[in-house]
Amino acid sequence: MDGGKSAFWLEVMEQLRTEIDCDFCCVGLVEGESRSLHWKAASGNEGERYSSISDRPGRGLTGTVVKVGRAMPVNFADLIMSRTLHEYPIMTAERLRSAYAVPLTEGASVMGVLLAGDRWKRVYRPEERNCIKLAAERISRKFAENSSEAASS
Amino acid sequence: MSDQNAKARYPSENIASNVDLLLEQLEQHITDSSFREALQRSLKQLADVKFALDEASIVAVTDHKGKIQYVNDKFCEISSYSREELLGKDHRVVNSGYHGKAFMRELWETISSGQVWHGEIKNRAKDGREYWVDTTIVPFVDAEGRPYQYLAIRHEVTQLKETEAQLQSMMAQLMQVQEEERRRFSRDLHDGIGQSLFALKITLDRMISEDGDSKGLQALSGQVQQLMAEVRGLAWEMRPSVLDDLGVVPALRTYVESYESHYGIRVRFVSELRRRPNLLTETAIYRVVQEALTNIAKYAGVSEASVTLREVDSFVKAVIEDRGVGFTTDQAGRGVGLFSMEERARAVSGQLRIRSVPGEGTTVTLSVPTDR
Ligand SMILES: Nc1ncnc2c1ncn2[C@@H]1O[C@H](COP(=O)(O)OP(=O)(O)O)[C@@H](O)[C@H]1O
Ligand SMILES: [Mg+2]
Numbered sequence: 001m002d003g004g005k006s007a008f009w010l011e012v013m014e015q016l017r018t019e020i021d022c023d024f025c026c027v028g029l030v031e032g033e034s035r036s037l038h039w040k041a042a043s044g045n046e047g048e049r050y051s052s053i054s055d056r057p058g059r060g061l062t063g064t065v066v067k068v069g070r071a072m073p074v075n076f077a078d079l080i081m082s083r084t085l086h087e088y089p090i091m092t093a094e095r096l097r098s099a100y101a102v103p104l105t106e107g108a109s110v111m112g113v114l115l116a117g118d119r120w121k122r123v124y125r126p127e128e129r130n131c132i133k134l135a136a137e138r139i140s141r142k143f144a145e146n147s148s149e150a151a152s153s
Numbered sequence: 154m155s156d157q158n159a160k161a162r163y164p165s166e167n168i169a170s171n172v173d174l175l176l177e178q179l180e181q182h183i184t185d186s187s188f189r190e191a192l193q194r195s196l197k198q199l200a201d202v203k204f205a206l207d208e209a210s211i212v213a214v215t216d217h218k219g220k221i222q223y224v225n226d227k228f229c230e231i232s233s234y235s236r237e238e239l240l241g242k243d244h245r246v247v248n249s250g251y252h253g254k255a256f257m258r259e260l261w262e263t264i265s266s267g268q269v270w271h272g273e274i275k276n277r278a279k280d281g282r283e284y285w286v287d288t289t290i291v292p293f294v295d296a297e298g299r300p301y302q303y304l305a306i307r308h309e310v311t312q313l314k315e316t317e318a319q320l321q322s323m324m325a326q327l328m329q330v331q332e333e334e335r336r337r338f339s340r341d342l343h344d345g346i347g348q349s350l351f352a353l354k355i356t357l358d359r360m361i362s363e364d365g366d367s368k369g370l371q372a373l374s375g376q377v378q379q380l381m382a383e384v385r386g387l388a389w390e391m392r393p394s395v396l397d398d399l400g401v402v403p404a405l406r407t408y409v410e411s412y413e414s415h416y417g418i419r420v421r422f423v424s425e426l427r428r429r430p431n432l433l434t435e436t437a438i439y440r441v442v443q444e445a446l447t448n449i450a451k452y453a454g455v456s457e458a459s460v461t462l463r464e465v466d467s468f469v470k471a472v473i474e475d476r477g478v479g480f481t482t483d484q485a486g487r488g489v490g491l492f493s494m495e496e497r498a499r500a501v502s503g504q505l506r507i508r509s510v511p512g513e514g515t516t517v518t519l520s521v522p523t524d525r
Binding site: 054095 | 372375378379381382383385386387390411413414415416417418447450451452454456
């Protein structure tokens with residue numbers, strides 16, 4: 001990951017955090033042949049653990065948001081109920097109680113996830129969800145720009 | 154009237170045994186009628202309570218040395234001894250030899266210091282039948298606080314105990330069946346679907362190399378590859394074949410590696426085992442470590458943990474430790490994880506100890522005897 005890209009992500013994430021007033025935000029990319037999610041940049045993080053966290057193949061956000069390509073709320077209490085908390089290590093590492101995860105796309109394929117989260121039980125209203133989606137679109141557009149740059153150079 | 158005389162005239166060894174005698178003579182000894190009536194009522198109540206106790210429970214009274222002074226019918230019935238065979242003996246008559254010296258010493262230390270003892274005891278009847286009794290022993294103390302008599306109240310709980318034992322053996326069997334199924338599923342996934350996907354991938358790759366720039370085929374090939382990774386992951390999660398093939402140490406090494414990159418928690422893994430324990434023990438160790446580490450990731454709030462395997466005397470010991478938030482026993486109530494770790498330990502005649510201090514961390518220790 002080059003510095004320019006992560007600086008841009010940080011800018012988008014910080015803007016989003018002021019916009020919807022959320023505690024935490026992070027960007028993850030799918031990697032490897034199992035195309036599982038690895039977190040690359042964060043804002044409002046308590047520690048650096050996020051950067052060494054990755055999903056098990058086909059599990060957690062990799063098996064939901066990435067696979068289906070649709071946004072999804074994540075809720076600590078629900079994860080406990082469904083016994084799937086261990087599939088969402090970012091929730092425990094950053095002590096999140098609620099989160100909303102949106103796919104980052106390039107064309108038809110999902111490249112990663114933008115996650116906004118809070119350390120208290122929060123329900124994201126439609127207009128807040130929309131803000132998160134718009135932020136994800138900004139990041140997604142950059143993918144397209146970068147690859148067309150790469151293609152033209 | 155001297156002390157000796159009083160004891161002879163009104164024997165008081167057996168609880169409430171002289172109530173009738175006393176009641177008869179109250180009139181001539183006590184003139185204050187309201188006081189006398191109160192005393193009468195209390196004495197009557199004492200006799201009634203004694204009657205109720207005999208109806209409900211197995212009762213025995215011993216002197217301060219443990220010599221039996223009184224047994225009720227229920228005691229005779231359950232032990233199949235006659236009253237004459239029991240009086241004057243101590244409780245060794247019905248000792249089953251099940252409980253160790255330490256157990257008996259703890260019991261005696263408790264009651265001889267004037268405290269109530271409560272617990273479950275396995276006894277043996279005259280006909281050889283073994284029975285379990287839930288037991289409460291109450292010391293009666295003199296003015297100096299020294300016990301002069303012990304009252305033992307018991308209830309038979311043999312059936313409960315047997316059911317408990319059956320449940321435990323059932324649990325152990327269920328867990329083994331579960332492991333066998335997991336082993337089979339894991340192998341089927343890996344060798345069946347996994348192999349088919351591999352074949353599919355090879356076909357796709359051949360088609361791609363024959364037909365130059367087929368974007369669609371390439372995407373498909375990527376998806377098949379992803380599916381293969383998922384199937385492999387699933388098979389491994391279910392039960393890693395390396396556990397059967399190479400043993401618990403290589404299996405845990407792989408588990409720890411995957412754990413670290415999944416949760417971002419560093420694990421110090423040290424094994425001092427020089428030989429493989431038997432497979433059942435290996436499975437128990439693997440599952441207990443897995444559950445304890447998962448709990449650490451979910452609750453402890455740490456970025457480091459440690460796992461140590463060691464052979465001490467004739468025990469294999471696995472210690473899983475964190476310096477995290479810790480918990481108290483009433484917090485731990487709802488989960489099945491701690492419970493299942495204990496059952497896993499028991500199923501291999503082992504023991505699980507959990508030590509947790511809020512704010513300091515948690516240590517889970519599994520010890521399993523090696524020569525079983
Ligand atoms: N290492 C640990 N650190 C802090 N709390 C723990 C730890 N292990 C267990 N606990 C506490 O004990 C409870 C019971 O654990 P467990 O029986 O495994 O159930 P579960 O994992 O399904 O919640 C947990 O809910 C948690 O509160
Ligand atoms: Mg658990």
